[in-house]
Amino acid sequence: MAQNPGRRGFLVGGAVLGVGALAAACTSNEPAPAPSAAAPAAPAPAATGGNDAPGTKVVIGFSAPAADHGWIAAIAKNAEAAAKQYSDVEFKPVEPTNDINVQISAVESLIAQKVNVIVMLPNDGQQLNQVARQATDAGIPVVNLDRIFPDKLSYRTWIGGDNYGMGVAAGHYIGKKLKDKGVSNPVILEIQGIATLPLTQDRSKGFEDALKNYGFSVTAKQDAQFTVESGTEVASNLLQAHSKIDAIWNHDDDQGIGVLAAIKEANRNEFFMVGGAGSANAMRDIQAGSSVLEATVTYSPTMASSAIKLARLIAQGKGMSDLLEHQVPQSITLASETITKDNVAEYLPLGFES
Structure with a gap:
């Protein structure tokens, strides 16, 4: 961030x-075979012992x-x-x-x-x-x-x-799926966190750059302040403004609770959505397959x-x-x-x- x-x-x-593996020792305790004359030994890992x-x-x-x-x-x-x-x-x-x-x-x-x-x-x-x-x-x-x-x-x-990588991951998922479906000129919406933050701008830039690989761009975007309440309000406004949507990327799974509530209230399901951060709530929704949320990109x-x-x-x-x-x-x-x-x-x- x-x-x-x-x-x-x-x-x-x-x-x-x-x-789990970040500080765990990954080197073997077995002695290495003697190197041949043709193949000099690789340098040994730092002698730090088991972390x-x-x-x-x-x-x-x-x-x-x-x-x-x-x-x-x-x-x-x-x-x-x-x-x-x-x-x-x-x-x-x-x-x-x-x-x-x-x-x-x-x-x-x-x-x-x-x-x-x-x-x-x-x-x-x-x-x-x-x-x-x-x-x-x-x-x-x-x-x-x-x-x-x-x-x-x-x-x-x-x-x-x-943050940039989050946008890239979301953009590739959405872009590939729409391209594979043969969708042309898709309506792609983006629900940001706080638009003025560099982290949000990095996420949006990564998303924009990835979508370009498929010839797509963001149709409309609005920030939802990382809150459930704003997520509901912003999603409601975007749903009313766009009678047909192909995909939505929501930057944040916490605010995504509000976004999904607005989608359910509007009884809309003609599109799919990608979340952001990797909350357990979002993962359970993905696992159940009971909403438009199909994926989330992580920031754990x-x-x-x-x-x-x-x-x-x-x-x-x-x-x-x-x-x-x-x-x-x-x-x-x-x-x-x-x-x-x-x-x-x-x-x-x-x-x-x-």
Whole structure:
């Protein structure tokens, strides 16, 4: 997500790094055969040992916005659950808040307590940048979660989803399906989150770019503010304005509850819809096949679990045992996966409740 407030809104199961396997050792304990003269040995992975094996005790500070919707609530839950997996981790969360100044004060309290590492999802990356830099300058590495700080000196590692990739995934699903059906000049609607946010603009740009591959474009788009109520209102307006629709992409599964309610109320089903983020609610609808929702593209809060795993490794001075490098990467972008009825059972355990 961009540094601005609002939302993300990835699934990690098919991401660049899987949640469960992110810090697990992937190298064999069997001795490698001696290399032949013709084939020199490949460099050995970083000698970090099993990443999940107990190590030096570390204190991980954690700060995130208040849980005013399902995705953010899942961020905190996933972070806490990941920390509990390790006997060598003390998890020290501060009170979640949507007040910039309160979050700054909370992070300053973690700095004063001299925690070993801080995982932070800032309400606003720009406005929280200075306190993140303060932590880094105090010798406390920061794992920047999702909404990125503009100053790379303010964080050790960033991990987050791919907003542009969400749009690309949605665009390819819709474009291919309409092309395969032989639809020409389709009516394609887009329901955004908050239109002014860079993250939303990235999603829309990815969607637009992917649709171009099929010779299609967005007919109309409107933002729904990431809320159920606005989702209902915006969807109702779009349904009234378009007597025939071929496809809808809704950026966010939380607001999608309202979107689907409006569609049901209007008794419309001549089109199909793709959601965004990967909520359990959306996945159950896809699995049941009882609505126009056919797919969702992921931006999963399980990234918070991965952030905790990365923070632990950084604080313990370890690299990732399935990589050659001796240190955790500086940046990890999770891929946006497309969930359909064919693979929904695989992803459902990772869904969040809206």
